[in-house]
Amino acid sequence: MNMDIKNTIKNIILNPNVFLLKNPGTKQTIAKNTFWLTLAEGITRFLKLILIIYVARILGATEYGKFTFALAFVSLFAIFSDFGVSSITTRELAREKEKEREFPNILSLKLVLSIGTLILICFGSFFITPDPVIRGIIWILGIYIIISSFSGIIYAFFQARQKMEYEAWTKILQAVAITGAGFFVLFNFPSVQSLSLAYLFAATIALISILTFFHFKIYHLKLSFNRNIWRNVLIMSWPLALAGIFGTIYSQTDSIMMGYFGQIIQVGWYNAAYKIIGATLIPVGLVSISFFPVLSKLFKESKEKLQKSFDYYMQLMILLAVPLVIGGMTLAPKIIDFVYDSSYFPSILAFQILLIMAALSYFCNPLGQILIVSNQQKRLFWITLSGAIVNVGLNLILIPKYSLYGAAFATVVTLLLIFFLLYKFTSKFTPIKAFNLKFLFTFFGAGLSSIIMYFVISQQIVYNLNVLLSVLIGALVYLFFFWSFKKLVDLFRNWSI
Numbered sequence: 001m002n003m004d005i006k007n008t009i010k011n012i013i014l015n016p017n018v019f020l021l022k023n024p025g026t027k028q029t030i031a032k033n034t035f036w037l038t039l040a041e042g043i044t045r046f047l048k049l050i051l052i053i054y055v056a057r058i059l060g061a062t063e064y065g066k067f068t069f070a071l072a073f074v075s076l077f078a079i080f081s082d083f084g085v086s087s088i089t090t091r092e093l094a095r096e097k098e099k100e101r102e103f104p105n106i107l108s109l110k111l112v113l114s115i116g117t118l119i120l121i122c123f124g125s126f127f128i129t130p131d132p133v134i135r136g137i138i139w140i141l142g143i144y145i146i147i148s149s150f151s152g153i154i155y156a157f158f159q160a161r162q163k164m165e166y167e168a169w170t171k172i173l174q175a176v177a178i179t180g181a182g183f184f185v186l187f188n189f190p191s192v193q194s195l196s197l198a199y200l201f202a203a204t205i206a207l208i209s210i211l212t213f214f215h216f217k218i219y220h221l222k223l224s225f226n227r228n229i230w231r232n233v234l235i236m237s238w239p240l241a242l243a244g245i246f247g248t249i250y251s252q253t254d255s256i257m258m259g260y261f262g263q264i265i266q267v268g269w270y271n272a273a274y275k276i277i278g279a280t281l282i283p284v285g286l287v288s289i290s291f292f293p294v295l296s297k298l299f300k301e302s303k304e305k306l307q308k309s310f311d312y313y314m315q316l317m318i319l320l321a322v323p324l325v326i327g328g329m330t331l332a333p334k335i336i337d338f339v340y341d342s343s344y345f346p347s348i349l350a351f352q353i354l355l356i357m358a359a360l361s362y363f364c365n366p367l368g369q370i371l372i373v374s375n376q377q378k379r380l381f382w383i384t385l386s387g388a389i390v391n392v393g394l395n396l397i398l399i400p401k402y403s404l405y406g407a408a409f410a411t412v413v414t415l416l417l418i419f420f421l422l423y424k425f426t427s428k429f430t431p432i433k434a435f436n437l438k439f440l441f442t443f444f445g446a447g448l449s450s451i452i453m454y455f456v457i458s459q460q461i462v463y464n465l466n467v468l469l470s471v472l473i474g475a476l477v478y479l480f481f482f483w484s485f486k487k488l489v490d491l492f493r494n495w496s497i
Helices: 002-014 016-021 026-081 085-095 097-128 132-160 164-188 192-218 227-260 264-280 282-301 303-339 347-373 377-429 437-457 467-496
Strands: none
Touching: 026 097, 026 132, 026 164, 026 192, 026 227, 026 264, 026 282, 085 097, 085 132, 085 227, 085 282, 085 347, 097 132, 097 227, 132 164, 132 192, 132 282, 164 192, 227 264, 227 377, 264 282, 264 303, 264 347, 264 377, 282 303, 282 347, 303 347, 303 437, 303 467, 347 377, 437 467
């Protein structure tokens, strides 16, 4: 392993163009794609987080609550504009490059789905709120979400070719545009309506740029309306679409219900916590996008290599999830105070509860991906349907009494159910062994290292530092002791042999 790391570092230094732009092998391809996605997500999440912090501070919890309520509502419909088509496109094009000739038909299908979704959003807005101001915000953000979602089909093409550097550049462009436009209106025309228009303007500019680059550099854009191809794609994608719909329900219904019950300021507190949780989930998305095309390819080529890649995938998730929960809960008050201000202190407990949900998401992701790779997307549909039913029921019971804390608890229970079902279905319907001793050793090492990290960062001399320094010290302590644990295990294995 050490030799692999040394060789990788050497290749980066001596051949940066090969490492950053070429796909000579599986490991290097995953490393390259993860690098680009990490760069893009790091920049975009940082810019958007800075923007959201200023939005929350300048507009206040009530106005911020209106914005996040409207955004949660339109996000509930966003899955209809994709209907699982992007994931199927990546999977099918990664397996057979010849299927790229069907892309014009997929593009036209995406366009039709987007137009239909926008009509649904506008129609649904009359039933979710009597407030004409919020309804107008929903319409603006509805167009924004459709335009942003349309980029997803282009990203699917990039992912199939395992050229995530193109996706990275375009995502950075969109984030810069949204952040720039957002700050402009916040400092000159501070209102929820102006902020919504800024999001729409930036997304439009970004999409035009993406389509122009794609058309002239990657694949000549054109539309084709072959109903047979549409039918074949939809037959494969509908389970993913319904899974996405129900997944969106259990991730967005809490904010929508709180808004419907008139708890607008609580929506602001809840989403303040959720935005930080979203930042902690960045590694999940990065690793998933990098692994998905590789796993899709290995599924047809080698079950042994598929298992090996899955093991590496799951170990990486364990390595990241365990310290996230322990460190995040310890530093939660300082994190909320640093990102927002004292008016958002009610978000602290919700943030601590949602950290458990974030960790479960790390474990669920590899299992969900392997179900899709194994052509078991129908199983994923039933899993998310179960999660959505449980989540809606719990929210109806808990939100009226416990508000944002009840919503957070409902989300955790939902993820626990989903994890259990994913594990059961993966073990039964895929060639993957969903659990082995490697995971146990990794979990034990991560847990032990995290406990040591906790004792360090909870000391007043460290805890009272700037929160960024506390996080950095905690991360270094964790990595050092996990590395030491791994060295000790390797030494014991060699001694036993």
